[in-house]
Amino acid sequence: MFKIEDDYPDLKMDDEAVIATNDDASECKRGAVLLGYWQDNYIPYFIKHNQRRAPEINRGYYARVKGVEKIIHKFLSKAGSNAQIINLGSGFDTLYWRLKDQEIKLCNFVEIDFPAVTSRKCYLIKRNKQLLQRIHEKDQEVKLSPTDIHAGPYHCIGVDLRNISELENKLHQAEVNFSYPTLFIAECVLVYIENDCVNRLLSWIATKFPKCLFIVYEMCNMNDTFGNVMLENMRARGCNLAGISSCKNLETQQARFQCNNWLGSKAWDMVSVYYSLPTSERQRIEKLEFLDEQELLIQLFQHYCVCLGWTTPEFADCDFE
Numbered sequence: 001m002f003k004i005e006d007d008y009p010d011l012k013m014d015d016e017a018v019i020a021t022n023d024d025a026s027e028c029k030r031g032a033v034l035l036g037y038w039q040d041n042y043i044p045y046f047i048k049h050n051q052r053r054a055p056e057i058n059r060g061y062y063a064r065v066k067g068v069e070k071i072i073h074k075f076l077s078k079a080g081s082n083a084q085i086i087n088l089g090s091g092f093d094t095l096y097w098r099l100k101d102q103e104i105k106l107c108n109f110v111e112i113d114f115p116a117v118t119s120r121k122c123y124l125i126k127r128n129k130q131l132l133q134r135i136h137e138k139d140q141e142v143k144l145s146p147t148d149i150h151a152g153p154y155h156c157i158g159v160d161l162r163n164i165s166e167l168e169n170k171l172h173q174a175e176v177n178f179s180y181p182t183l184f185i186a187e188c189v190l191v192y193i194e195n196d197c198v199n200r201l202l203s204w205i206a207t208k209f210p211k212c213l214f215i216v217y218e219m220c221n222m223n224d225t226f227g228n229v230m231l232e233n234m235r236a237r238g239c240n241l242a243g244i245s246s247c248k249n250l251e252t253q254q255a256r257f258q259c260n261n262w263l264g265s266k267a268w269d270m271v272s273v274y275y276s277l278p279t280s281e282r283q284r285i286e287k288l289e290f291l292d293e294q295e296l297l298i299q300l301f302q303h304y305c306v307c308l309g310w311t312t313p314e315f316a317d318c319d320f321e
């Protein structure tokens, strides 16, 4: 049985609880994939368990995965062959492998998480032929350490996002080109980080990456009763939610970019994101599990959002409209 504290004695209790959220997200994704919500041949290699979740949760994950994918494809169609993706707090996300199956070529793809998470990811990749084969590019050397992988355009690196100088160091090691079009993704990550650290991170990215788009998927409208229940549930699991004040509403999500020198930002709740997805796909997934009433689903969608920030006008229309 894996125990984080044995290998990473410096980790704080709060960080441990945050790291555990990756297992929960991965289990939810695995469960929804097994029910047919979307296709992901790789998630079962990263997580072996899945608990059956309520249909509302599965639909929520479907809207999140497909909504984020929609923006990724818009970005890629504009960015061209120099496109880079940097997934912050990536956990066991399988995006690289899914894009690879679609024969989408990227100049660089970087996954970042705490070393305690990337070490598990690196170990699982090393042990699994299906995962390893797809990161192993012809004629490219695969460099492995206990917490990092560098394999052609694919990089998995262990670093605390609150440590900007180490992050910059590691991005250099991953051969990130700061002037190339770059998409940052942070799904349910910034809420766990103290506001001043998120502000420093966002300002640093805005200064360093003149051509970039940032996708945040996170909670919003947390000031009502439903939001309070969500917060109580998360706190009961030991998560501190140090960045929750930016999740008050769509405006606070957007303001985070505006205050940190981004050119523009916009946010949509998941009701809008869900209804922007193709009708035929929505009809397909709505038949997968029976929902006797929609009220809880709509409330859930109203409490999560996608917020985009951009540093160049080129990416201002990568949206849901």
Ligand SMILES: C[S@@+](CC[C@H](N)C(=O)[O-])C[C@H]1O[C@@H](n2cnc3c(N)ncnc32)[C@H](O)[C@@H]1O
Pocket: 018, 019, 021, 022, 025, 026, 088, 089, 090, 091, 092, 093, 112, 113, 114, 117, 159, 160, 161, 162, 186, 187, 188, 189, 192, 193
């Ligand atoms: C809820 S999980 C989400 C994982 C993935 N983004 C997804 O959507 O499935 C949050 C992730 O953020 C990572 N994380 C949170 N704070 C971090 C920090 N300061 N530095 C690096 N990773 C962090 C956690 O370790 C965890 O893997």
